[in-house]
Amino acid sequence: xxxxxxxxxxxxxxxxxxxxxxxxxxxxxxxxxxxxxxxxxxxxxxxxxxxxxxxxxxxxxxxxxxxxxxxxxxxxxxxxxxxxxxxxxxxxxxxxxxxxxxxxxxxxxxxxxxxxxxxxxxxxxxxxxxxxxxxxxxxxxxxxxxxxxxxxxxxxxxxxxxxxxxxxxxxxxxxxxxxxxxxxxxxxxxxxxxxxxxxxxxxxxxxxxxxxxxxxxxxxxxxxxxxxxxxxxxxxxxxxxxxxxxxxxxxxxxxxxxxxxxxxxxxxxxxxxxxxxxxxxxxxxxxxxxxxxxxxxxxxxxxxxxxxxxxxxxxxxxxxxxxx
Amino acid sequence: xxxxxxxxxxxxxxxxxxxxxxxxxxxxxxxxxxxxxxxxxxxxxxxxxxxxxxxxxxxxxxxxxxxxxxxxxxxxxxxxxxxxxxxxxxxxxxxxxxxxxxxxxxxxxxxxxxxxxxxxxxxxxxxxxxxxxxxxxxxxxxxxxxxxxxxxxxxxxxxxxxxxxxxxxxxxxxxxxxxxxxxxxxxxxxxxxxxxxxxxxxxxxxxxxxxxxxxxxxxxxxxxxxxxxxxxxxxxxxxxxxxxxxxxxxxxxxxxxxxxxxxxxxxxxxxxxxxxxxxxxxxxxxxxxxxxxxxxxxxxxxxxxxxxxxxxxxxxxxxxxxxxxxxxxxxxxxxxxxxxxxxxxxxxxxxxxxxxxxxxxxxxxxxxxxxxxxxxxxxxxxxxxxxxxxxxxxxxxxxxxxxxxxxxxxxxxxxxxxxxxxxxxxxxxxxxxxxxxxxxxxxxxxxxxxxxxxxxxxxxxxxxxxxxxxxxxxxxxxxxxxxxxxxxxxxxxxxxxxxxxxxxxxxxxxx
Numbered sequence: 001x002x003x004x005x006x007x008x009x010x011x012x013x014x015x016x017x018x019x020x021x022x023x024x025x026x027x028x029x030x031x032x033x034x035x036x037x038x039x040x041x042x043x044x045x046x047x048x049x050x051x052x053x054x055x056x057x058x059x060x061x062x063x064x065x066x067x068x069x070x071x072x073x074x075x076x077x078x079x080x081x082x083x084x085x086x087x088x089x090x091x092x093x094x095x096x097x098x099x100x101x102x103x104x105x106x107x108x109x110x111x112x113x114x115x116x117x118x119x120x121x122x123x124x125x126x127x128x129x130x131x132x133x134x135x136x137x138x139x140x141x142x143x144x145x146x147x148x149x150x151x152x153x154x155x156x157x158x159x160x161x162x163x164x165x166x167x168x169x170x171x172x173x174x175x176x177x178x179x180x181x182x183x184x185x186x187x188x189x190x191x192x193x194x195x196x197x198x199x200x201x202x203x204x205x206x207x208x209x210x211x212x213x214x215x216x217x218x219x220x221x222x223x224x225x226x227x228x229x230x231x232x233x234x235x236x237x238x239x240x241x242x243x244x245x246x247x248x249x250x251x252x253x254x255x256x257x258x259x260x261x262x263x264x265x266x267x268x269x270x271x272x273x274x275x276x277x278x279x280x281x282x283x284x285x286x287x288x289x290x291x292x293x294x295x296x297x298x299x300x301x302x303x304x305x306x307x308x309x310x311x312x313x314x315x316x317x318x319x320x321x322x323x324x
Numbered sequence: 325x326x327x328x329x330x331x332x333x334x335x336x337x338x339x340x341x342x343x344x345x346x347x348x349x350x351x352x353x354x355x356x357x358x359x360x361x362x363x364x365x366x367x368x369x370x371x372x373x374x375x376x377x378x379x380x381x382x383x384x385x386x387x388x389x390x391x392x393x394x395x396x397x398x399x400x401x402x403x404x405x406x407x408x409x410x411x412x413x414x415x416x417x418x419x420x421x422x423x424x425x426x427x428x429x430x431x432x433x434x435x436x437x438x439x440x441x442x443x444x445x446x447x448x449x450x451x452x453x454x455x456x457x458x459x460x461x462x463x464x465x466x467x468x469x470x471x472x473x474x475x476x477x478x479x480x481x482x483x484x485x486x487x488x489x490x491x492x493x494x495x496x497x498x499x500x501x502x503x504x505x506x507x508x509x510x511x512x513x514x515x516x517x518x519x520x521x522x523x524x525x526x527x528x529x530x531x532x533x534x535x536x537x538x539x540x541x542x543x544x545x546x547x548x549x550x551x552x553x554x555x556x557x558x559x560x561x562x563x564x565x566x567x568x569x570x571x572x573x574x575x576x577x578x579x580x581x582x583x584x585x586x587x588x589x590x591x592x593x594x595x596x597x598x599x600x601x602x603x604x605x606x607x608x609x610x611x612x613x614x615x616x617x618x619x620x621x622x623x624x625x626x627x628x629x630x631x632x633x634x635x636x637x638x639x640x641x642x643x644x645x646x647x648x649x650x651x652x653x654x655x656x657x658x659x660x661x662x663x664x665x666x667x668x669x670x671x672x673x674x675x676x677x678x679x680x681x682x683x684x685x686x687x688x689x690x691x692x693x694x695x696x697x698x699x700x701x702x703x704x705x706x707x708x709x710x711x712x713x714x715x716x717x718x719x720x721x722x723x724x725x726x727x728x729x730x731x732x733x734x735x736x737x738x739x740x741x742x743x744x745x746x747x748x749x750x751x752x753x754x755x756x757x758x759x760x761x762x763x764x765x766x767x768x769x770x771x772x773x774x775x776x777x778x779x780x781x782x783x784x785x786x787x788x789x790x791x792x793x794x795x796x797x798x799x800x801x802x803x804x805x806x807x808x809x810x811x812x813x814x815x816x817x818x819x820x821x822x823x824x825x826x827x828x829x830x831x832x833x834x835x
Contacts, residue, residue: 271675
């Protein structure tokens with residue numbers, strides 16, 4: 001008991017930084033050092049930039065998912081939302097619409113899909129898992145119908161390309177944007193009423209209702225947030241590729257949940273660590289990159305990632321039961 | 325049941341980290357004995373019982389059942405030794421029926437083969453026999469237990485214990501959620517079990533009740549035995565003194581008369597199937613109690629006033645102004661506050677700190693847009709000291725607090741909203757003796773500040789001690805309103821179970 005108390009950060013909003021999964025932070029550092037030795041190419045500027053760039057879409061979506069999971073919800077539709085919004089943005093650009101219009105349309109569509117999720121869950125009463133799974137399948141279907149499985153290319157407006165391809169003081173712009181989104185999400189989750197409402201609903205939905213939290217509205221807003229962030233990731237991806245791939249974001253929902261959970265946000269809701277989510281997303285990108293550098297067959301990647309998820313969750317369980 | 329005691333625990337000790345939870349506890353129990361076990365929260369009652377049930381390991385001491393030393397290192401070992409525990413939070417499977425629950429884990433099969441089909445008919449017959457013959461109660465056998473009343477479920481728990489051939493039955497606060505009639509029924513069953521030679525350990529905060537039902541009372545204080553005496557040598561004051569290690573000042577604060585200005589006026593409030601034509605008017609600073617059985621509509625009425633499930637007809641006025649209470653946000657806007665009975669289920673946010681739990685009802689005090697951690701600490705610290713919450717400070721986890729202190733935080737949460745009307749549902753359930761009187765004092769302080777308080781409780785003594793007036797509800801209607809200072813518990817109990825022969829005209833209700 002005593003040692004737990006000492007390691008506990010002493011500020012009021014302690015779920016912000018350090019309450020995540022300390023074991024994961026340690027594992028992360030160990031992994032970095034090990035990779036440094038095993039694959040000398042790992043610690044090169046070019047490679048690290050690649051790693052971050054790969055982590056970006058998962059991280060941005062995972063910020064939204066941290067709200068969703070902190071609220072004891074789940075959102076499986078994020079990958080399809082990414083594809084559909086990326087598609088719409090690309091298509092509008094190809095049709096000659098200005099960049100801001102195309103991007104805002106993509107974001108608005110993301111918000112709309114999120115709102116549908118939220119309304120299905122709160123007003124119709126469908127469980128989050130089923131509702132978002134259905135929306136995932138429907139959105140992907142719309143993408144396939146529209147593209148007939150063929151990528152939409154030619155989204156190469158120079159201004160648009162800047163979002164995904166340019167650098168700011170040597171740092172890729174998507175990474176800069178991700179940091180900005182992180183800061184905004186951090187503020188929203190830990191320093192506003194909305195964030196408290198989200199975590200209260202995740203902690204005890206009945207009690208949340210009884211203290212006057214408009215739980216349905218908050219839930220819908222959280223799914224809208226998740227949709228908007230998926231769309232944002234979709235736009236960044238489309239910009240990087242200058243095209244919209246019909247299969248973009250496939251399987252992201254699981255990577256995103258993995259990032260959140262590895263980071264230390266439990267699926268039981270009530271607590272959420274955005275900082276942990278960043279570590280989770282980067283850790284997964286590092287593992288994938290490391291396995292590539294070490295020439296491990298890609299089929300093994302899934303085995304490794306799955307094992308990491310198990311170890312992270314088991315470590316968290318262990319910590320928690322020891323505290324009791 | 326010869327000379328050998330059925331159960332003998334010697335020198336039991338238990339530590340959690342550096343904290344000594346139990347030290348040198350001796351406990352002997354013979355068949356046919358009912359032992360009352362009391363102590364403040366944290367005194368070690370639950371720990372001792374969990375050791376006995378095999379749920380906790382002990383650090384020292386021996387346990388013998390029927391003269392044979394036993395290890396009790398798992399719940400199964402406890403059950404095998406003939407010890408059954410009926411926990412406060414009942415542990416039945418809500419979707420199973422009574423028979424399935426009674427035989428859960430020891431299902432009867434048509435043959436010894438482990439995959440043989442279950443013998444449902446036989447289990448049902450045996451369940452019925454246990455309930456109606458051994459316990460003498462009528463409980464629906466075929467319905468999922470989630471549809472049954474709390475007291476029925478408790479009967480099923482007891483039947484389950486009997487079915488496992490337990491000789492030692494531990495009941496952990498069995499009456500806390502029961503109504504008067506159900507309580508009487510439970511006492512009758514305890515007598516039956518006693519006559520059948522079972523030994524019963526009865527854990528409760530209700531000392532008066534305990535003295536009526538037990539043959540001996542053991543008091544724990546700070547993990548040690550503070551007293552272990554036959555009831556004949558005890559009374560409520562002596563038990564309380566042993567519990568807290570000194571005499572307790574009066575449990576209820578002296579009454580302060582309400583002010584003359586009106587606050588809440590309820591006229592003809594009705595909701596089909598819940599409550600019917602409820603009218604009363606209350607003054608500022610008045611504490612108004614509502615007694616009645618479970619299902620009498622008292623909680624439904626209280627929750628309707630908080631907009632949780634709105635009333636269908638009738639009007640509510642606050643300070644002379646008509647208010648609509650169609651949902652919770654309405655009620656909160658009109659500065660109603662509501663403390664639910666099930667603190668764990670509907671009150672606390674278990675993952676969060678005291679400060680978080682305290683401020684969540686009125687985050688505006690932490691800042692208009694940006695919530696400031698320093699402000700949270702400051703607000704929480706001031707309420708912690710004002711309400712005497714025992715905790716490590718605003719950052720302490722709410723779940724590390726005792727029930728009574730959690731309840732004070734819940735009260736603080738609402739006091740922070742400066743309520744005009746405070747609705748309390750079972751405000752001291754699961755709260756120990758000392759914290760109870762502190763909660764009463766806080767409620768009264770709120771009333772003295774001009775808040776109107778409505779209290780729903782199954783504890784009639786509490787209603788009479790705390791309130792100015794007490795209404796009794798029966799089948800959705802208020803049947804009488806009494807002056808608390810001059811009324812007796814029996815009066816409330818009597819009106820709770822049967823309608824008055826002649827309904828008083830409305831004037832009586834307005835008191």
